[in-house]
Amino acid sequence: MTAHASLLSARTPRSAFGKLLQSETKVAWRVPLGLILGVAVPIFVLVIFRAIPAMNKPAASLGGLTWFSVYFPVLIALVLAMLSLISLPVHLATYREQGILRRMSTTPVPPAWMLAAQVIINLALAVVALGILVVAGTAGFGLGAPKAPGGFALALILTIAAMFAIGLWISAIARTAGGAGAIGQLFLYPLLFFAGLWSPQERMPPVLQHISEWSPLGASVHALQGSMQGTFPSAQSLLVLVGWAVVFGFLAVRFFRWE
Protein backbone atom coordinates (compact mmCIF):
# COMPACT_ATOMS: atom_id res chain seq x y z
CA MET A 1 0.00 0.00 0.00
CA THR A 2 1.14 3.58 -0.54
CA ALA A 3 1.62 6.32 2.00
CA HIS A 4 -2.04 7.17 1.54
CA ALA A 5 -3.13 4.06 3.40
CA SER A 6 -2.86 5.77 6.76
CA LEU A 7 -5.83 7.94 5.79
CA LEU A 8 -8.17 5.02 5.79
CA SER A 9 -8.70 3.93 9.32
CA ALA A 10 -12.07 5.65 9.57
CA ARG A 11 -15.48 4.13 8.92
CA THR A 12 -18.92 5.62 8.69
CA PRO A 13 -20.14 6.15 12.25
CA ARG A 14 -22.94 3.67 12.92
CA SER A 15 -24.88 6.47 14.58
CA ALA A 16 -25.34 7.89 11.09
CA PHE A 17 -28.05 5.28 10.46
CA GLY A 18 -30.07 6.81 13.29
CA LYS A 19 -29.67 10.21 11.65
CA LEU A 20 -30.76 8.83 8.31
CA LEU A 21 -33.78 7.15 9.84
CA GLN A 22 -34.65 10.36 11.67
CA SER A 23 -34.42 12.47 8.53
CA GLU A 24 -36.41 9.95 6.47
CA THR A 25 -39.06 9.97 9.19
CA LYS A 26 -39.30 13.75 8.86
CA VAL A 27 -39.77 13.37 5.12
CA ALA A 28 -42.43 10.68 5.69
CA TRP A 29 -44.25 13.05 8.01
CA ARG A 30 -43.99 16.02 5.65
CA VAL A 31 -45.02 13.98 2.56
CA PRO A 32 -47.60 11.77 4.27
CA LEU A 33 -48.21 9.36 1.38
CA GLY A 34 -47.65 6.31 3.59
CA LEU A 35 -49.58 7.88 6.44
CA ILE A 36 -52.59 8.49 4.20
CA LEU A 37 -52.53 5.18 2.32
CA GLY A 38 -51.46 2.94 5.17
CA VAL A 39 -53.20 4.50 8.15
CA ALA A 40 -55.91 6.93 7.04
CA VAL A 41 -57.46 4.64 4.41
CA PRO A 42 -58.07 1.69 6.79
CA ILE A 43 -59.48 4.06 9.42
CA PHE A 44 -61.83 5.40 6.77
CA VAL A 45 -62.88 1.85 5.86
CA LEU A 46 -63.48 1.09 9.56
CA VAL A 47 -65.73 4.13 9.89
CA ILE A 48 -67.76 2.98 6.89
CA PHE A 49 -68.04 -0.54 8.32
CA ARG A 50 -69.22 0.89 11.61
CA ALA A 51 -72.02 2.68 9.77
CA ILE A 52 -73.30 -0.60 8.28
CA PRO A 53 -75.28 -2.46 10.99
CA ALA A 54 -75.08 -5.80 9.18
CA MET A 55 -71.28 -5.84 9.51
CA ASN A 56 -71.56 -6.71 13.15
CA LYS A 57 -74.16 -9.48 12.94
CA PRO A 58 -73.36 -13.14 12.44
CA ALA A 59 -74.40 -14.19 8.95
CA ALA A 60 -75.61 -17.69 8.09
CA SER A 61 -73.97 -17.42 4.65
CA LEU A 62 -70.59 -16.96 6.39
CA GLY A 63 -71.01 -19.96 8.63
CA GLY A 64 -72.14 -17.89 11.60
CA LEU A 65 -69.25 -15.41 11.45
CA THR A 66 -69.78 -11.66 11.32
CA TRP A 67 -68.92 -9.80 8.13
CA PHE A 68 -66.39 -7.82 10.10
CA SER A 69 -64.49 -10.87 11.30
CA VAL A 70 -64.34 -12.11 7.72
CA TYR A 71 -63.12 -8.74 6.55
CA PHE A 72 -60.59 -8.19 9.32
CA PRO A 73 -57.75 -10.14 7.62
CA VAL A 74 -58.64 -8.39 4.35
CA LEU A 75 -58.12 -5.05 6.09
CA ILE A 76 -54.72 -6.24 7.28
CA ALA A 77 -53.95 -7.17 3.68
CA LEU A 78 -55.14 -3.74 2.54
CA VAL A 79 -52.82 -1.94 4.97
CA LEU A 80 -49.79 -4.01 4.02
CA ALA A 81 -50.55 -3.75 0.28
CA MET A 82 -50.87 0.05 0.39
CA LEU A 83 -47.61 0.47 2.29
CA SER A 84 -45.54 -2.11 0.41
CA LEU A 85 -46.87 -1.71 -3.13
CA ILE A 86 -47.44 2.06 -3.25
CA SER A 87 -45.87 4.00 -0.39
CA LEU A 88 -42.45 2.30 -0.35
CA PRO A 89 -41.83 2.06 -4.13
CA VAL A 90 -43.19 5.51 -4.98
CA HIS A 91 -40.97 7.07 -2.35
CA LEU A 92 -37.81 5.24 -3.40
CA ALA A 93 -38.51 5.79 -7.11
CA THR A 94 -38.96 9.51 -6.43
CA TYR A 95 -35.54 9.47 -4.81
CA ARG A 96 -34.11 7.70 -7.81
CA GLU A 97 -35.85 9.96 -10.34
CA GLN A 98 -34.66 13.14 -8.65
CA GLY A 99 -31.07 11.96 -8.20
CA ILE A 100 -31.27 11.76 -4.41
CA LEU A 101 -30.04 8.15 -4.45
CA ARG A 102 -27.28 9.19 -6.85
CA ARG A 103 -26.20 11.94 -4.48
CA MET A 104 -26.16 9.53 -1.57
CA SER A 105 -24.22 6.91 -3.52
CA THR A 106 -21.16 9.20 -3.48
CA THR A 107 -21.02 9.09 0.33
CA PRO A 108 -19.52 6.30 2.42
CA VAL A 109 -23.00 5.31 3.60
CA PRO A 110 -23.76 1.73 2.54
CA PRO A 111 -26.48 1.83 -0.13
CA ALA A 112 -28.65 -0.63 1.78
CA TRP A 113 -29.12 1.89 4.57
CA MET A 114 -31.61 3.94 2.58
CA LEU A 115 -33.63 0.84 1.73
CA ALA A 116 -33.51 -0.27 5.34
CA ALA A 117 -34.66 3.14 6.57
CA GLN A 118 -37.60 3.16 4.18
CA VAL A 119 -38.63 -0.40 5.04
CA ILE A 120 -38.46 0.42 8.75
CA ILE A 121 -40.60 3.53 8.33
CA ASN A 122 -43.24 1.68 6.34
CA LEU A 123 -43.21 -1.21 8.80
CA ALA A 124 -43.68 1.29 11.62
CA LEU A 125 -46.67 2.73 9.77
CA ALA A 126 -47.98 -0.84 9.36
CA VAL A 127 -47.64 -1.44 13.11
CA VAL A 128 -49.57 1.76 13.84
CA ALA A 129 -52.30 0.88 11.33
CA LEU A 130 -52.60 -2.73 12.53
CA GLY A 131 -52.73 -1.47 16.11
CA ILE A 132 -55.63 0.79 15.22
CA LEU A 133 -57.37 -2.09 13.44
CA VAL A 134 -57.01 -4.36 16.48
CA VAL A 135 -58.17 -1.75 18.99
CA ALA A 136 -61.09 -0.62 16.84
CA GLY A 137 -61.98 -4.22 15.98
CA THR A 138 -62.01 -5.28 19.63
CA ALA A 139 -63.81 -2.21 20.94
CA GLY A 140 -66.19 -1.53 18.09
CA PHE A 141 -66.84 -4.86 16.42
CA GLY A 142 -66.52 -7.42 19.19
CA LEU A 143 -63.41 -8.98 17.68
CA GLY A 144 -61.80 -11.67 19.79
CA ALA A 145 -58.12 -12.63 20.02
CA PRO A 146 -56.95 -15.13 17.36
CA LYS A 147 -57.57 -18.70 18.52
CA ALA A 148 -54.27 -19.83 16.99
CA PRO A 149 -52.01 -16.89 17.94
CA GLY A 150 -48.76 -18.57 16.82
CA GLY A 151 -50.17 -19.33 13.38
CA PHE A 152 -51.58 -15.81 13.15
CA ALA A 153 -48.22 -14.22 13.99
CA LEU A 154 -46.37 -16.49 11.57
CA ALA A 155 -48.81 -15.75 8.75
CA LEU A 156 -48.57 -12.02 9.48
CA ILE A 157 -44.76 -12.01 9.41
CA LEU A 158 -44.65 -14.01 6.17
CA THR A 159 -47.23 -11.70 4.59
CA ILE A 160 -45.09 -8.70 5.49
CA ALA A 161 -42.02 -10.41 4.03
CA ALA A 162 -43.80 -11.34 0.79
CA MET A 163 -45.42 -7.96 0.26
CA PHE A 164 -42.31 -5.91 1.08
CA ALA A 165 -40.27 -8.14 -1.23
CA ILE A 166 -42.66 -7.31 -4.07
CA GLY A 167 -42.52 -3.63 -3.07
CA LEU A 168 -38.73 -3.62 -3.04
CA TRP A 169 -38.69 -5.26 -6.45
CA ILE A 170 -40.94 -2.49 -7.79
CA SER A 171 -38.62 0.04 -6.12
CA ALA A 172 -35.69 -1.65 -7.80
CA ILE A 173 -36.98 -1.53 -11.36
CA ALA A 174 -39.13 1.64 -11.51
CA ARG A 175 -37.16 4.62 -12.80
CA THR A 176 -39.74 7.23 -11.95
CA ALA A 177 -42.34 7.85 -9.27
CA GLY A 178 -45.05 7.60 -11.94
CA GLY A 179 -43.70 4.26 -13.10
CA ALA A 180 -43.57 2.93 -9.54
CA GLY A 181 -47.16 4.05 -8.94
CA ALA A 182 -48.31 2.35 -12.15
CA ILE A 183 -46.56 -0.96 -11.46
CA GLY A 184 -47.71 -0.82 -7.83
CA GLN A 185 -51.34 -0.46 -8.87
CA LEU A 186 -50.94 -3.21 -11.45
CA PHE A 187 -50.23 -5.48 -8.48
CA LEU A 188 -52.46 -3.76 -5.94
CA TYR A 189 -55.90 -4.27 -7.46
CA PRO A 190 -55.61 -7.91 -8.56
CA LEU A 191 -53.95 -8.87 -5.27
CA LEU A 192 -56.65 -7.10 -3.24
CA PHE A 193 -59.30 -8.75 -5.40
CA PHE A 194 -57.89 -12.19 -4.64
CA ALA A 195 -57.58 -11.18 -0.99
CA GLY A 196 -61.34 -10.81 -1.06
CA LEU A 197 -61.71 -7.05 -0.70
CA TRP A 198 -64.65 -6.87 -3.10
CA SER A 199 -66.02 -10.34 -2.55
CA PRO A 200 -64.94 -12.73 0.20
CA GLN A 201 -62.90 -15.73 -0.94
CA GLU A 202 -65.68 -18.07 0.19
CA ARG A 203 -68.00 -16.54 -2.39
CA MET A 204 -65.61 -16.69 -5.34
CA PRO A 205 -66.15 -19.24 -8.13
CA PRO A 206 -63.84 -22.27 -7.69
CA VAL A 207 -61.41 -21.13 -10.43
CA LEU A 208 -60.87 -17.76 -8.74
CA GLN A 209 -60.61 -19.40 -5.34
CA HIS A 210 -57.89 -21.61 -6.71
CA ILE A 211 -55.93 -18.66 -8.12
CA SER A 212 -56.48 -16.82 -4.86
CA GLU A 213 -54.75 -19.57 -2.90
CA TRP A 214 -51.59 -19.01 -4.94
CA SER A 215 -51.65 -15.20 -4.70
CA PRO A 216 -49.78 -13.66 -1.76
CA LEU A 217 -52.69 -11.81 -0.22
CA GLY A 218 -55.14 -14.63 -0.98
CA ALA A 219 -52.88 -17.08 0.84
CA SER A 220 -52.38 -14.51 3.59
CA VAL A 221 -56.07 -13.84 4.21
CA HIS A 222 -56.76 -17.56 4.11
CA ALA A 223 -54.06 -18.22 6.72
CA LEU A 224 -55.01 -15.27 8.94
CA GLN A 225 -58.70 -16.12 8.85
CA GLY A 226 -58.05 -19.73 9.74
CA SER A 227 -55.78 -18.69 12.64
CA MET A 228 -58.46 -16.41 14.00
CA GLN A 229 -60.93 -19.29 14.06
CA GLY A 230 -58.38 -21.64 15.59
CA THR A 231 -56.92 -23.47 12.59
CA PHE A 232 -53.14 -23.35 12.19
CA PRO A 233 -52.35 -22.07 8.65
CA SER A 234 -51.93 -24.76 6.01
CA ALA A 235 -48.46 -25.54 4.75
CA GLN A 236 -49.56 -24.43 1.30
CA SER A 237 -50.57 -20.94 2.46
CA LEU A 238 -47.30 -20.46 4.31
CA LEU A 239 -45.19 -21.85 1.48
CA VAL A 240 -46.94 -19.61 -1.06
CA LEU A 241 -46.00 -16.61 1.10
CA VAL A 242 -42.42 -17.83 1.50
CA GLY A 243 -42.21 -18.37 -2.26
CA TRP A 244 -43.32 -14.82 -3.10
CA ALA A 245 -40.92 -13.44 -0.49
CA VAL A 246 -37.93 -15.40 -1.78
CA VAL A 247 -38.54 -14.88 -5.51
CA PHE A 248 -39.21 -11.15 -5.32
CA GLY A 249 -36.57 -10.61 -2.66
CA PHE A 250 -34.05 -12.17 -5.03
CA LEU A 251 -35.30 -10.12 -7.99
CA ALA A 252 -35.14 -6.92 -5.93
CA VAL A 253 -31.53 -7.51 -4.93
CA ARG A 254 -30.61 -8.66 -8.42
CA PHE A 255 -32.04 -5.67 -10.29
CA PHE A 256 -31.57 -2.81 -7.86
CA ARG A 257 -29.99 0.30 -9.41
CA TRP A 258 -29.15 3.63 -7.87
CA GLU A 259 -29.98 5.55 -11.03
Next chain:
Amino acid sequence: MIPVTTESRPTGPGSVPETGPAIEVRRLRKIYRATVAVDDVSFSVRDGEIFGILGPNGAGKTTTVECVIGLRRPDAGDIRVMGLDPQADREDLHMIVGAQLQASALPAQLKVGEILDLYHSFYAEAADLAEIMDSLGLAEKQNAYYKSLSGGLKQRLSIALALIGNPKVAVLDEMTTGLDPQARRDTWHLIEQVRDRGVTIILVTHYMDEAERLCDRIALLDRGRIVAIDTPDGLAGRAGVDKRVRFVPSKSFDDHLLAGLPEVRKIEHEGEHVIVTGSGDLANAVILTLAAAGVTATDLHLDIANLEDAFVALTGRHLHDEIGRVHR
Protein backbone atom coordinates in the same frame (compact mmCIF):
# COMPACT_ATOMS: atom_id res chain seq x y z
CA MET B 1 -5.02 13.94 -34.91
CA ILE B 2 -2.66 15.26 -32.28
CA PRO B 3 -1.01 12.45 -30.33
CA VAL B 4 -2.49 11.75 -26.92
CA THR B 5 -0.40 13.19 -24.15
CA THR B 6 -0.55 11.43 -20.85
CA GLU B 7 1.98 13.39 -18.85
CA SER B 8 3.28 16.57 -20.32
CA ARG B 9 6.14 17.35 -17.99
CA PRO B 10 8.15 15.78 -15.21
CA THR B 11 7.02 16.43 -11.66
CA GLY B 12 8.65 19.48 -10.15
CA PRO B 13 11.54 19.41 -7.72
CA GLY B 14 9.18 20.01 -4.78
CA SER B 15 7.18 16.83 -5.30
CA VAL B 16 7.43 13.94 -2.89
CA PRO B 17 8.25 10.86 -4.95
CA GLU B 18 7.05 8.19 -2.51
CA THR B 19 3.50 9.59 -2.35
CA GLY B 20 2.82 9.16 -6.04
CA PRO B 21 0.02 10.93 -7.84
CA ALA B 22 -3.25 11.54 -5.96
CA ILE B 23 -5.21 10.11 -8.87
CA GLU B 24 -3.94 7.81 -11.58
CA VAL B 25 -6.11 6.82 -14.52
CA ARG B 26 -4.63 4.41 -17.04
CA ARG B 27 -6.23 3.46 -20.35
CA LEU B 28 -9.77 3.92 -19.10
CA ARG B 29 -12.47 2.65 -21.42
CA LYS B 30 -16.23 2.74 -20.88
CA ILE B 31 -18.86 1.57 -23.33
CA TYR B 32 -22.62 2.13 -23.14
CA ARG B 33 -24.21 -0.45 -25.38
CA ALA B 34 -22.74 0.41 -28.79
CA THR B 35 -21.37 3.83 -27.84
CA VAL B 36 -17.79 4.20 -26.66
CA ALA B 37 -18.17 6.96 -24.07
CA VAL B 38 -14.56 6.99 -22.93
CA ASP B 39 -11.75 5.51 -24.96
CA ASP B 40 -8.19 4.97 -23.78
CA VAL B 41 -8.15 7.89 -21.37
CA SER B 42 -5.06 8.23 -19.20
CA PHE B 43 -4.02 11.01 -16.87
CA SER B 44 -2.62 11.53 -13.43
CA VAL B 45 -3.47 14.24 -10.95
CA ARG B 46 -0.85 15.44 -8.49
CA ASP B 47 -1.47 15.96 -4.81
CA GLY B 48 -2.93 19.40 -4.17
CA GLU B 49 -3.52 20.18 -7.82
CA ILE B 50 -6.67 21.56 -9.45
CA PHE B 51 -7.03 19.38 -12.51
CA GLY B 52 -9.55 20.44 -15.12
CA ILE B 53 -11.44 18.18 -17.50
CA LEU B 54 -12.74 20.32 -20.32
CA GLY B 55 -14.71 19.37 -23.37
CA PRO B 56 -18.03 19.65 -25.17
CA ASN B 57 -21.14 17.74 -24.20
CA GLY B 58 -20.86 14.03 -24.76
CA ALA B 59 -17.06 14.16 -24.66
CA GLY B 60 -17.04 11.67 -21.78
CA LYS B 61 -16.16 14.08 -18.96
CA THR B 62 -18.84 12.97 -16.55
CA THR B 63 -18.36 9.28 -17.36
CA THR B 64 -14.66 9.67 -16.62
CA VAL B 65 -15.19 11.18 -13.18
CA GLU B 66 -17.99 8.72 -12.41
CA CYS B 67 -15.47 5.94 -12.97
CA VAL B 68 -12.91 7.77 -10.84
CA ILE B 69 -15.29 7.93 -7.87
CA GLY B 70 -16.50 4.37 -8.33
CA LEU B 71 -20.05 5.04 -9.51
CA ARG B 72 -19.41 3.28 -12.80
CA ARG B 73 -17.40 0.17 -13.50
CA PRO B 74 -14.86 0.72 -16.28
CA ASP B 75 -14.86 -1.78 -19.15
CA ALA B 76 -11.10 -1.58 -19.26
CA GLY B 77 -8.29 0.31 -17.62
CA ASP B 78 -6.99 0.94 -14.17
CA ILE B 79 -7.84 3.67 -11.68
CA ARG B 80 -6.20 4.52 -8.36
CA VAL B 81 -7.36 7.34 -6.12
CA MET B 82 -5.06 7.92 -3.13
CA GLY B 83 -3.92 4.36 -3.67
CA LEU B 84 -7.48 2.97 -3.63
CA ASP B 85 -9.33 1.01 -6.27
CA PRO B 86 -12.67 2.81 -6.72
CA GLN B 87 -14.55 -0.46 -7.28
CA ALA B 88 -12.98 -2.63 -4.60
CA ASP B 89 -12.51 0.04 -1.92
CA ARG B 90 -15.64 2.04 -2.54
CA GLU B 91 -16.58 2.82 1.06
CA ASP B 92 -13.02 3.84 1.96
CA LEU B 93 -12.82 5.93 -1.17
CA HIS B 94 -16.03 7.79 -0.43
CA MET B 95 -14.72 8.61 3.01
CA ILE B 96 -11.90 10.69 1.48
CA VAL B 97 -13.49 11.85 -1.79
CA GLY B 98 -16.21 14.46 -1.87
CA ALA B 99 -18.25 14.68 -5.05
CA GLN B 100 -20.60 17.22 -6.49
CA LEU B 101 -22.38 15.61 -9.41
CA GLN B 102 -24.81 16.73 -12.03
CA ALA B 103 -28.33 15.34 -11.97
CA SER B 104 -28.26 14.78 -8.27
CA ALA B 105 -30.60 16.27 -5.72
CA LEU B 106 -31.75 16.13 -2.13
CA PRO B 107 -35.13 15.47 -0.55
CA ALA B 108 -37.38 18.46 -1.29
CA GLN B 109 -38.97 18.41 2.16
CA LEU B 110 -35.77 18.54 4.18
CA LYS B 111 -34.35 21.82 5.42
CA VAL B 112 -30.83 22.98 4.55
CA GLY B 113 -29.68 22.57 8.16
CA GLU B 114 -31.14 19.05 8.36
CA ILE B 115 -29.42 17.99 5.14
CA LEU B 116 -26.05 19.35 6.26
CA ASP B 117 -26.43 17.69 9.64
CA LEU B 118 -27.32 14.36 8.01
CA TYR B 119 -24.41 14.35 5.57
CA HIS B 120 -22.09 15.56 8.32
CA SER B 121 -22.93 12.41 10.28
CA PHE B 122 -21.80 10.16 7.38
CA TYR B 123 -18.12 10.97 7.81
CA ALA B 124 -15.75 9.86 10.53
CA GLU B 125 -13.69 13.03 10.37
CA ALA B 126 -16.11 15.56 9.03
CA ALA B 127 -15.38 19.24 8.52
CA ASP B 128 -16.61 21.88 10.93
CA LEU B 129 -20.28 22.35 10.12
CA ALA B 130 -20.48 26.02 11.11
CA GLU B 131 -17.38 26.85 9.08
CA ILE B 132 -18.73 25.12 5.97
CA MET B 133 -22.06 26.92 6.32
CA ASP B 134 -20.36 30.28 6.76
CA SER B 135 -17.95 29.90 3.89
CA LEU B 136 -20.80 28.99 1.53
CA GLY B 137 -23.25 31.54 2.87
CA LEU B 138 -25.71 28.88 3.97
CA ALA B 139 -25.93 29.79 7.66
CA GLU B 140 -28.94 32.07 7.26
CA LYS B 141 -30.67 29.50 5.04
CA GLN B 142 -30.63 26.69 7.60
CA ASN B 143 -34.40 26.65 8.01
CA ALA B 144 -35.21 26.90 4.31
CA TYR B 145 -36.64 23.79 2.66
CA TYR B 146 -34.53 22.37 -0.15
CA LYS B 147 -37.40 22.75 -2.63
CA SER B 148 -37.57 26.51 -1.91
CA LEU B 149 -33.90 27.15 -2.75
CA SER B 150 -32.82 29.00 -5.88
CA GLY B 151 -30.57 27.20 -8.36
CA GLY B 152 -27.57 29.03 -7.00
CA LEU B 153 -28.28 28.05 -3.41
CA LYS B 154 -28.88 24.42 -4.37
CA GLN B 155 -25.53 24.47 -6.12
CA ARG B 156 -23.83 25.98 -3.08
CA LEU B 157 -25.40 23.37 -0.82
CA SER B 158 -24.19 20.69 -3.20
CA ILE B 159 -20.64 22.04 -3.00
CA ALA B 160 -20.95 22.22 0.79
CA LEU B 161 -21.90 18.53 0.86
CA ALA B 162 -18.91 17.68 -1.34
CA LEU B 163 -16.63 19.34 1.20
CA ILE B 164 -18.41 18.35 4.40
CA GLY B 165 -16.48 15.11 4.85
CA ASN B 166 -13.17 16.98 4.90
CA PRO B 167 -12.11 15.19 1.72
CA LYS B 168 -8.58 14.68 0.40
CA VAL B 169 -9.99 14.77 -3.12
CA ALA B 170 -12.96 16.78 -4.36
CA VAL B 171 -14.65 16.02 -7.67
CA LEU B 172 -16.76 18.92 -8.88
CA ASP B 173 -18.84 18.39 -12.01
CA GLU B 174 -20.13 21.61 -13.61
CA MET B 175 -20.17 23.29 -10.23
CA THR B 176 -20.97 26.80 -11.45
CA THR B 177 -23.60 25.93 -14.05
CA GLY B 178 -26.70 27.93 -13.23
CA LEU B 179 -24.93 30.43 -10.99
CA ASP B 180 -25.00 34.16 -11.62
CA PRO B 181 -21.63 35.84 -12.33
CA GLN B 182 -21.11 37.04 -8.76
CA ALA B 183 -21.89 33.59 -7.33
CA ARG B 184 -19.52 32.03 -9.85
CA ARG B 185 -16.67 34.28 -8.75
CA ASP B 186 -17.47 33.57 -5.09
CA THR B 187 -17.40 29.85 -5.83
CA TRP B 188 -14.06 30.14 -7.61
CA HIS B 189 -12.66 31.93 -4.61
CA LEU B 190 -13.95 29.17 -2.36
CA ILE B 191 -12.39 26.47 -4.54
CA GLU B 192 -9.05 28.24 -4.32
CA GLN B 193 -9.36 28.31 -0.54
CA VAL B 194 -10.15 24.60 -0.52
CA ARG B 195 -7.11 23.89 -2.66
CA ASP B 196 -4.99 25.99 -0.31
CA ARG B 197 -5.98 23.56 2.44
CA GLY B 198 -4.29 20.81 0.43
CA VAL B 199 -7.33 19.24 -1.21
CA THR B 200 -6.75 17.78 -4.66
CA ILE B 201 -9.54 18.86 -6.99
CA ILE B 202 -10.89 17.49 -10.25
CA LEU B 203 -12.95 20.14 -11.93
CA VAL B 204 -15.22 19.18 -14.80
CA THR B 205 -16.33 22.20 -16.74
CA HIS B 206 -17.25 23.58 -20.10
CA TYR B 207 -16.46 27.15 -19.06
CA MET B 208 -13.13 28.26 -20.46
CA ASP B 209 -12.77 31.20 -18.09
CA GLU B 210 -13.33 28.90 -15.14
CA ALA B 211 -10.74 26.41 -16.30
CA GLU B 212 -8.21 29.15 -17.08
CA ARG B 213 -8.69 30.83 -13.74
CA LEU B 214 -8.66 27.75 -11.51
CA CYS B 215 -6.85 24.85 -13.12
CA ASP B 216 -3.19 24.04 -12.77
CA ARG B 217 -3.53 21.62 -15.65
CA ILE B 218 -6.32 20.75 -18.01
CA ALA B 219 -7.21 17.63 -19.94
CA LEU B 220 -9.04 18.48 -23.15
CA LEU B 221 -11.53 15.73 -23.91
CA ASP B 222 -13.26 15.25 -27.22
CA ARG B 223 -15.45 12.31 -28.28
CA GLY B 224 -14.23 10.14 -25.45
CA ARG B 225 -10.54 10.73 -26.07
CA ILE B 226 -7.97 12.99 -24.53
CA VAL B 227 -6.76 15.53 -27.04
CA ALA B 228 -4.15 17.18 -24.86
CA ILE B 229 -3.11 17.64 -21.25
CA ASP B 230 -1.25 20.78 -20.29
CA THR B 231 -1.35 23.99 -18.29
CA PRO B 232 -3.86 26.58 -19.54
CA ASP B 233 -0.99 28.63 -20.99
CA GLY B 234 0.60 25.55 -22.45
CA LEU B 235 -2.61 24.58 -24.21
CA ALA B 236 -3.09 28.05 -25.59
CA GLY B 237 0.54 27.96 -26.75
CA ARG B 238 0.01 24.61 -28.47
CA ALA B 239 -2.90 26.03 -30.31
CA GLY B 240 -0.31 28.15 -32.05
CA VAL B 241 -2.44 31.20 -31.48
CA ASP B 242 -0.47 34.33 -30.67
CA LYS B 243 -1.18 36.74 -27.91
CA ARG B 244 -2.08 40.24 -28.87
CA VAL B 245 -1.61 43.49 -26.94
CA ARG B 246 -3.60 46.47 -28.12
CA PHE B 247 -3.05 49.96 -26.73
CA VAL B 248 -2.89 53.69 -27.35
CA PRO B 249 0.63 55.01 -26.64
CA SER B 250 0.89 58.24 -24.65
CA LYS B 251 3.30 59.50 -27.32
CA SER B 252 4.63 58.10 -30.57
CA PHE B 253 7.58 55.75 -30.47
CA ASP B 254 9.84 53.90 -32.85
CA ASP B 255 8.55 50.38 -33.69
CA HIS B 256 12.11 49.07 -33.43
CA LEU B 257 11.90 49.66 -29.70
CA LEU B 258 9.51 46.71 -29.46
CA ALA B 259 10.52 44.75 -32.54
CA GLY B 260 13.77 43.77 -30.87
CA LEU B 261 11.99 41.97 -28.02
CA PRO B 262 12.06 38.17 -28.24
CA GLU B 263 8.34 38.02 -27.33
CA VAL B 264 7.26 40.26 -30.21
CA ARG B 265 6.52 38.94 -33.68
CA LYS B 266 4.55 41.67 -35.40
CA ILE B 267 3.63 45.33 -34.84
CA GLU B 268 0.66 46.94 -36.55
CA HIS B 269 -0.95 50.38 -36.39
CA GLU B 270 -4.65 50.93 -36.58
CA GLY B 271 -5.42 54.62 -36.28
CA GLU B 272 -4.06 55.69 -32.92
CA HIS B 273 -3.99 52.05 -31.71
CA VAL B 274 -0.91 49.93 -31.75
CA ILE B 275 -1.37 46.13 -31.97
CA VAL B 276 1.57 43.98 -30.97
CA THR B 277 1.40 40.25 -31.71
CA GLY B 278 3.68 37.68 -30.11
CA SER B 279 4.03 35.08 -27.43
CA GLY B 280 5.35 34.45 -23.91
CA ASP B 281 4.95 37.18 -21.34
CA LEU B 282 4.12 39.63 -24.09
CA ALA B 283 2.12 42.27 -22.21
CA ASN B 284 4.69 42.62 -19.48
CA ALA B 285 7.60 42.90 -21.90
CA VAL B 286 5.82 45.53 -23.99
CA ILE B 287 4.69 47.64 -21.03
CA LEU B 288 8.07 47.57 -19.29
CA THR B 289 9.98 48.41 -22.46
CA LEU B 290 7.65 51.29 -23.26
CA ALA B 291 7.82 52.57 -19.69
CA ALA B 292 11.62 52.54 -19.81
CA ALA B 293 11.36 54.76 -22.90
CA GLY B 294 8.93 57.07 -21.09
CA VAL B 295 5.87 55.88 -23.03
CA THR B 296 2.69 54.89 -21.22
CA ALA B 297 0.36 52.34 -22.80
CA THR B 298 -3.20 53.59 -22.27
CA ASP B 299 -6.52 51.94 -23.15
CA LEU B 300 -4.71 48.62 -22.90
CA HIS B 301 -6.38 45.42 -24.12
CA LEU B 302 -4.95 41.95 -23.90
CA ASP B 303 -6.16 39.49 -26.47
CA ILE B 304 -4.80 36.20 -25.29
CA ALA B 305 -5.40 32.97 -27.11
CA ASN B 306 -7.75 31.08 -24.87
CA LEU B 307 -8.76 27.49 -24.41
CA GLU B 308 -11.51 27.94 -26.93
CA ASP B 309 -8.85 28.71 -29.55
CA ALA B 310 -6.82 25.79 -28.29
CA PHE B 311 -9.77 23.45 -28.60
CA VAL B 312 -10.55 24.58 -32.12
CA ALA B 313 -6.91 24.29 -33.12
CA LEU B 314 -6.53 20.83 -31.61
CA THR B 315 -9.81 19.27 -32.74
CA GLY B 316 -11.01 21.42 -35.59
CA ARG B 317 -14.31 21.77 -33.73
CA HIS B 318 -15.88 24.40 -31.56
CA LEU B 319 -16.18 23.82 -27.87
CA HIS B 320 -18.47 26.63 -27.04
CA ASP B 321 -21.18 26.61 -29.70
CA GLU B 322 -21.97 22.99 -29.14
CA ILE B 323 -22.49 23.23 -25.42
CA GLY B 324 -24.08 26.65 -25.67
CA ARG B 325 -27.20 25.16 -27.16
CA VAL B 326 -27.55 22.57 -24.47
CA HIS B 327 -26.74 24.55 -21.38
CA ARG B 328 -27.91 28.11 -21.92
